[in-house]
Amino acid sequence: MSAGDDPRPPRQTADADRHLEETPLGGEWVYDGALLHVRRDTVRLPDGGSATREYVVHAGAVLIVPVLDDGTLVIERQHRYPMNRVFVEFPAGKLDPGEDPLFCGQRELQEETGYTAREWAHAGAMHLAVAYSTEIIHIYFARGLTVGDQQLDHEEFVELTTVTPAQLLDWCRDGTVSDAKTLTCTLWLQNVLSGAWTLDWKSADFPRAAS
Amino acid sequence: MSAGDDPRPPRQTADADRHLEETPLGGEWVYDGALLHVRRDTVRLPDGGSATREYVVHAGAVLIVPVLDDGTLVIERQHRYPMNRVFVEFPAGKLDPGEDPLFCGQRELQEETGYTAREWAHAGAMHLAVAYSTEIIHIYFARGLTVGDQQLDHEEFVELTTVTPAQLLDWCRDGTVSDAKTLTCTLWLQNVLSGAWTLDWKSADFPRAAS
Numbered sequence: 001m002s003a004g005d006d007p008r009p010p011r012q013t014a015d016a017d018r019h020l021e022e023t024p025l026g027g028e029w030v031y032d033g034a035l036l037h038v039r040r041d042t043v044r045l046p047d048g049g050s051a052t053r054e055y056v057v058h059a060g061a062v063l064i065v066p067v068l069d070d071g072t073l074v075i076e077r078q079h080r081y082p083m084n085r086v087f088v089e090f091p092a093g094k095l096d097p098g099e100d101p102l103f104c105g106q107r108e109l110q111e112e113t114g115y116t117a118r119e120w121a122h123a124g125a126m127h128l129a130v131a132y133s134t135e136i137i138h139i140y141f142a143r144g145l146t147v148g149d150q151q152l153d154h155e156e157f158v159e160l161t162t163v164t165p166a167q168l169l170d171w172c173r174d175g176t177v178s179d180a181k182t183l184t185c186t187l188w189l190q191n192v193l194s195g196a197w198t199l200d201w202k203s204a205d206f207p208r209a210a211s
Numbered sequence: 212m213s214a215g216d217d218p219r220p221p222r223q224t225a226d227a228d229r230h231l232e233e234t235p236l237g238g239e240w241v242y243d244g245a246l247l248h249v250r251r252d253t254v255r256l257p258d259g260g261s262a263t264r265e266y267v268v269h270a271g272a273v274l275i276v277p278v279l280d281d282g283t284l285v286i287e288r289q290h291r292y293p294m295n296r297v298f299v300e301f302p303a304g305k306l307d308p309g310e311d312p313l314f315c316g317q318r319e320l321q322e323e324t325g326y327t328a329r330e331w332a333h334a335g336a337m338h339l340a341v342a343y344s345t346e347i348i349h350i351y352f353a354r355g356l357t358v359g360d361q362q363l364d365h366e367e368f369v370e371l372t373t374v375t376p377a378q379l380l381d382w383c384r385d386g387t388v389s390d391a392k393t394l395t396c397t398l399w400l401q402n403v404l405s406g407a408w409t410l411d412w413k414s415a416d417f418p419r420a421a422s
Contacts, residue, residue, distance in 0.1 A: 008295045009295050011295045011296070012295060012296035013296055014297075017288070017290070018288040020288065020297055020369075021290050021297075022290055022292045024292075029333050029362055031242040033263075035250060035265045035342075036265040036266075038247060041292070042245060045272065045368065046290075046368045047368070049366075051366045052245055052246075053246075053293070055247075055410070056247075056293075056343070077231065079224065079228070079232050079340075081219075081233045081235075081254055082264070082343060082344060083268070083338055083341055083345060084220050084222045085222070085223035085224055086224060087338070087344075087358045087395040100247035123388055124384065125389055125392070126389050126391040127291075127294055127389050127390055128339065128340050128345070130294055130313055131246075131291065131293070132247060135340070136389075138277070154260070155262045157231050159231060169402070169407075173402065173407075173408050178336055178337050179223070179337070179341050180337040180339045180340070181391060183395040187395070187397055190401070191384065197236065197384050209237045
């Protein structure tokens with residue numbers, strides 16, 4: 001398989017980790033849907049054997065932790081069809097092709113919640129399902145929020161509510177929140193609020209890469 | 212679509228949330244692979260419109276937070292082909308059909324790390340990728356560990372190491388750990404260690420459902 005046919009992120013294996021690496025021998029697209037694009041590759045295993053790897057090729061996404069002036073958080077309630085239930089989640093959305101993550105965060109926050117934010121801070125990133133997806137979710141915090149109108153996609157039905165950090169943590173403990181990306185960002189929130197982890201806040205109009 | 216054809220978990224939508232619910236109109240399997248089983252359903256939207264939903268039907272998994280007697284944690288380093296890099300992760304593995312989650316955790320801990328544990332505690336559960344997967348991951352803590360031999364699957368190449376909770380939190384902050392399931396369980400770990408969240412520890416041989 002030539003590098004041009006490999007839809008995965010660029011290789012990031014340190015020399016010291018080569019003994020763990022699986023390398024592509026070839027592959028094909030097995031499902032090309034509206035949302036999901038699924039690939040099946042044959043790989044060379046570290047011991048010289050071979051195996052099949054199936055995975056979703058994903059464009060990546062951005063999640064926003066929106067902090068109101070009184071310290072409460074804007075969160076969403078949304079029915080998720082695969083799980084057949086409603087989830088409590090931080091706002092998030094998929095990157096458009098070539099889109100800058102910060103720009104995507106600003107766009108998604110406005111579309112899904114109506115809020116715009118005066119200040120933004122990049123927190124980190126998570127890989128959502130490392131066994132079978134290339135999805136990365138970039139994490140931003142937003143503050144200095146001004147309310148506006150939701151501009152939901154015609155297939156989206158999202159209810160907004162607010163929650164205190166203490167209540168959110170209770171919900172993570174008791175299972176009311178079980179969405180992995182929201183649980184992960186609650187780890188960020190808890191450590192930012194305690195002062196253990198710091199954020200580098202920037203004005204919403206600071207220069208960013210063209211998108 | 213009859214209930215028998217619906218591979219999703221049973222409906223868990225409260226009456227108060229019916230206005231957010233998407234209901235199935237029909238569907239088909241679009242990819243039936245060795246690891247991934249992908250479905251495409253047509254759904255009735257809350258406003259009466261229709262849409263397509265594509266998702267991975269997953270058997271579920273178990274993650275174990277293994278705590279050594281000195282308070283350090285057993286973690287794994289594993290190359291994940293979809294992301295083309297090595298990840299730091301807590302041990303985890305998929306449920307066999309009908310398998311009890313605790314039994315799965317005991318089996319996976321022994322297979323992947325060689326350790327057996329005297330005491331187990333169920334912490335909670337996460338839903339990994341609510342937009343496109345039915346995967347649930349049950350979270351267990353294990354302590355009173357005794358070392359043994361790894362029994363890895365022939366396609367698995369997993370390196371073991373240990374880490375202190377403080378180091379693990381640093382790794383979550385600086386991006387060394389970016390796996391969402393491991394980040395989520397670090398939220399559990401931090402709150403268990405602070406005493407904010409409590410676990411109900413049980414002896415490894417307490418009665419469990421037949422599996």
